[in-house]
Amino acid sequence: MEIIVVGRHTDVTDRFRQHVEDKLGKVTQFAPNARRVDVAVTHEKNPRLADQSERVELTVRAKGPVIRAEAAADDRFGALDLAMDKLNERLRRSRERSKEHRRRTPVTPAVDVRPYDEMLAAQPEPEPEPATLESPGDAVEHQLGDSPVVIRQKLHTGEPMAVDEAVERMELVGHDFFLFIDKESARPAAVYRRKGWTYGVIELDTTCSGVEPVSSLT
Template sequence: MEIAVVGRHTDVTDRFRDHVEDKLAKVSQLAPNARRVDVEVTHEKNPRLADQSERVELTVRDKGPVIRAEAAADDRFAALDLAIDKLSERLRRSRDRRKDHRRRGPGVSPPVDVRPYDEVLAAQPEPEPEPASLSTPGDAVEYQLGDSPVVIRQKLHRGEPMTADEAVEHMELVGHDFFLFIDKESARPAAVYRRRGWTYGVIELDATCSGAAPVTSLT
């Protein structure tokens, strides 16, 4: 299993790289098909965030969905320990889910609540458009929002056709509250998001509205 360690706004020492390899040894036990683990270390320079100045993000890539976990602390070794605990829990959850899916068979979906797009986003302010140059999946840019201290990180992901059930599974495994995807049946861009308890919502965009670019299914 390949382990790739990179630093954003910081240098990564050989001592930390060796520590990462030792700590991630158990990943191969929980995910024997894992081909690669990406470890991203970020240093936050803002003194007001000193207790979370070191952030570690772990991404496991194998034949199934991507599984991700991240954590922050005042020390990167402590942040790594926290992130590995989260990652291990999600790897176990993924393993148990596959076992349960094989036992029950296909066709069993989590509860999904579909609400109108306007109802979900009515109270949210419109973001200010900012120029960005993103052309390849994985590309990311950061920019400051006007004169405010707000920094926005924009990243391009490849949209994969899948069902809402599959999108919920991907969302749970990366630990996010939402997940963007291309609906396999309608070929429309969509998002699942976490609601209360074990219920989820689905938002689809009408790509045929005036001014919208045509959307095709990605294969």
């Protein structure tokens, strides 16, 4: 499993990198198919946020959905511990759901009787590795006029899914909303967290005309 550690507006020491690797070595207990874990460390310079000046984001990339957790504390070691607790819980829940799904939908593998050469030629090309946090185009930041406000933009690939699956994906990444393509209506939609254990869904009417994109993240 590959571990990539990057610092956003801060340096990352070798001591912290080694600590991260020691901590993340336990990820495979809940996610044996994890291919890579992205670790982003951010330093907040605002003195009024000294108790949350260090933020650590963890993103596990495997064959299934992306699982993410983040936390902030007054030092990055403490933030890493808090983020790891959240990540382990989400990995555990994801693994339990996967086991439950396999129990409900048993699959009998089909026997391929084609000649070996034909089977080899029909194999799909290997999937490219997902871009790392350092990759250009993963996120674009720009300042809002002369103000100190910084807007961070990302471009994601929409995936058709049901609303209940979108809720599960949102819980796995620890966000308050999740963008997706509704499988039934084929419209862009967003599920979001409301009070308690209730959720809301917003769909976009894509029949608007005369609207041209101003710019592109690519």
